[in-house]
Amino acid sequence: MKMHELSMVESLIEELLKLQKEHGWERICAIRLRIGAMRQVIPEIMHFAFDITVQGTALEGAKLVLETVPLKKKCLTCKNMWTDGDEALFLCEKCGSSDVELVEGMELEIESLEVE
C-alpha cells in the first residue's frame, strides 16, 4: 500500500519542478514546508519518501525542512482564540461553546524555497 506521504511527496516534486522551469532557477537547494498538526504526516516517512523520490531528478540533494503548525482554535461565540495540543477537543476553554473552528493546524503548504 502506498503511504499518503509518498503521494504528497510526488505531488510536491511535480510542483517544484514546474516552479523551477517557470522561474528558470538553476537549482532548488532547500524546501521549507508548513504542515499543520492535524494533518496525518509522519516527518520521518516524509523525509524518507522525499530522499528516495528525488534521486535521479533535478531535486537530488535538495534539503527538506518541515515546520509543524500547532492547532490554533477560535470560539465563534466569545471570540476567544487559543493554541493547544489536543487534536480531539473543539469546545471553548473559556465559555464552553462547541462553536469552535480551527484557525491554524490544517496546512500542507510550501512556505519558501532556497534557490540558485
Added chain:
Amino acid sequence: MPRKINIKRSVLAADEEFASKIRERLRKEGTLMVNLIGSPGAGKTTLLEATLGEIPFSCAVVEGDVATSRDAERISKTGTPVVQINTQGGCHLEAHLLWKALDEIPTSGLDVLFVENVGNLVCPAEFDLGEDYKVAVCSVPEGPDKPLKYPHLFHEAGAVLLTKVDLIPYIDFDGDLFWGDVKKLNPLASCIEVASLTGKGIDAWTDVLGRWLMEKRR
C-alpha cells in the same frame, strides 16, 4: 549563493486543481457529492446498497478500491450507474482519478454522487476530491475508540455513521464513549446509527442527504 523565495502554495496544488474542477462542475449541475470514508469492512458498500434502495433521488456511484470490481458489481445490481476506480496500490482516491471517472457518468440532472473511497481511515481524509461532505463510516465491531484515533477524518466529517448497530447485543461497545468523542471533535456533525441489513437508520441518513441537497441548490 542561494537566495530565499517565499511561496504560499499547497503541496497538493496539482490534485487540488482537479478537486476545484469537480466542485465547479457539480455546483453547476446542482449535484451533491458525498465522500464515504471508513475502514475496510466498515460496511460502506452495504450501506450504499441499502441507501440506493430507499433514497428518492437520482444517484450515481464511484467505487474506489486497490483491486477488483466486486463493489461496483454489487452496486450495479441496484440499477445505479457506477464506475470502478482501481488504484493498484494507492491507499486513497485522488481528485485527478475521480475527474477521469466522471467521463463515464452523466452528471447532468444527477441529484447525488456517492464516492466510496478506498477502505482506510487515515489517508482519504488528506485528499480533497471536490466533495460537498466527507462522511465517516465506522462499525460497531471496530470498537468505540476510532474517533480519537483518527481525529482528522472525524473532525472534518459532515456526518458520522455508526454501522452494524444490530450487533450491539453481541459486542461490548460503549456508545456513550463513541458519541461523546465524536461530539468533542465535531460538535456539528450529523450522528446516525444504522443497521444496513435491517434498514434501521437509513431513513435518518436519507433525510440528511435530502437536507444537504436542498441547501446546495438554494
